[in-house]
Amino acid sequence: AKLGLIFLLCFGMLLSACSSGNNGSGSTTNGNAGNKEAETGNKPQEQVKISFMGHGSPQEKEIFMKLIKSYETKYPNVKVEYTSVPPAEYNQKLSTLVASGKTPDVFYVSGPQFYKFAEAGTIQNLQPFLETTELFQEDNVWKQALDRYRFDGTQLGQGDLYGLPKDVGPWAMAYNKTMFEEAGVELPPAEVGKWTWDNWLDAAKKLTKDDNGDGKIDIYGGANFTLEGAVWASGGDFIDYGTGKVTIDTPEFTNAMQWVADLRLKHNVTPSPEDEKALNAYSRFVAGKVGMFPMGPWDQPGFWDLPFEWDIAAWPVNPATGKAGTWVGSMGYSVSSKSKHAQEAFNLAAFLALDAEGQKQNYELGQAVPNLIDMAKG
Known part of the structure; x- marks a missing residue:
């Protein structure tokens, strides 16, 4: 608790000092988890499977397995296939999968790789999804985190969101x-x-x-x-x-x-x-x-x-x-533009990045400073 408080205090001080794409119609299922719930009546939801790839320590892998289980409990029609790659191998592994047409539905992105994928159309424009979800309260998410995943077609830092922050935190x-x-x-x-x-x-x-x-x-x-x-x-x-x-x-x-x-x-x-x-x-x-x-x-x-x-x-x-x-570091979640279940993939990214349940669990497991400002200031 002491260390978490120190990080939050440092984070607050640092942030105070700092101061058109796919419409997501690729999914044929309801899956609006976190969105304004659609009426399904008695119609059973299609069972779908999405892939998610990240990297990190064994402890981070264990934390994300718990987070994914929470997501699957909230969205029982979705099964997530999770792959954790050693950090040193991640960029090469992801580039190989993209080149071979096997891009994961959701995956970690950051820095130059994010720009490359956004410019090439490898990742979805998430703005249409965000406009339909109640989870996204822009003024309650660190601006410095969101701006890292904006792209206007030529420049980073402005325009629509092509990723959601996995984390943002000071060293x-x-x-x-x-x-x-x-x-x-x-x-x-x-x-x-x-x-x-x-x-x-x-x-x-x-x-x-x-x-x-x-x-x-x-x-x-x-x-x-x-x-x-x-x-x-x-x-x-x-x-x-x-x-x-x-x-x-x-x-x-x-x-x-x-x-x-x-x-x-x-x-x-x-x-x-x-x-x-x-x-x-x-x-x-x-x-x-x-x-x-x-x-x-x-x-x-x-x-x-x-x-x-x-x-x-x-x-x-x-x-x-x-x-x-x-340095204030960050990693993001992006959704493949080739995903056959774009809505469910977005829902996973949104659950991890924006959902109060996911953010609270992520923080309590020691993984990150919350993206949600009210929770971080707590």
Whole structure:
């Protein structure tokens, strides 16, 4: 509960600071679960099967199996075939299925892949579905989450929704409390602004170890620091959104990039690309092989049974500006434009992303900060 509250507080502060397609007629069944219920009389509903593909830890897979069971209870005429793919294999697996004409009815999307699929017509325009459902109260869903899944035919961030947010949450700095205490390193403060990049680097140096004396690092002090966060905390950005000019040549940007690069190339306190390929940051933290790790809310279930104590620290601030910058991550649900049961597929995405029952269950299982603002502020 404490960690969930910390995430919600961080999330609220971050969001405060941030400040025509298929009509879905592909389904021949009623299936308006979450929509204004259609009259069915005594006519039995057609039993349909839809496919859903995602990725994540074993704990995330277990959570989604429970969520799908709740959906199937609410919509007994629908059976969901759920596939969970290892994160490192997901994009390639999905691209292969799309290319072979076997696109899942519902699947995870994010970033460049979302843009590619929206532009190519691989995914449904969900706006017609949203206009008929009582679940979608736009002013009660984080705008920053919704805007990631808008597409107007040429640009992201505006136009109709081609996806619904699976989650949206800020990264926080998790740390191995046991490792800190055994190394005699002072624990990071929870108060924002009291922990700087210099403090983070000092702790990382003290935690980095060659356990067996073979000249190779076995435990790194920190996982790779996010470049985006470092740039924003330095007062820089990747682009001037007013003019469209790329701004990666500014002193603010280059200084931040140098600081992040030095963590690996000068101080040797973060894993190399080869190290990351062998064992990613999440797996490294779970294995007790890294002291500090930028985590999202979705990582919490995988940390519940760790053999060491861990906690969350305030994100370190740039000592030159007094500002902290972190990443707000998100994944979305999209519906295949080829789905033969588009309404049922949309209903699943809507249940997971917008339905109060699904959102409450998802939060209580530790998977995500609620998409519904009133629930998140609770």
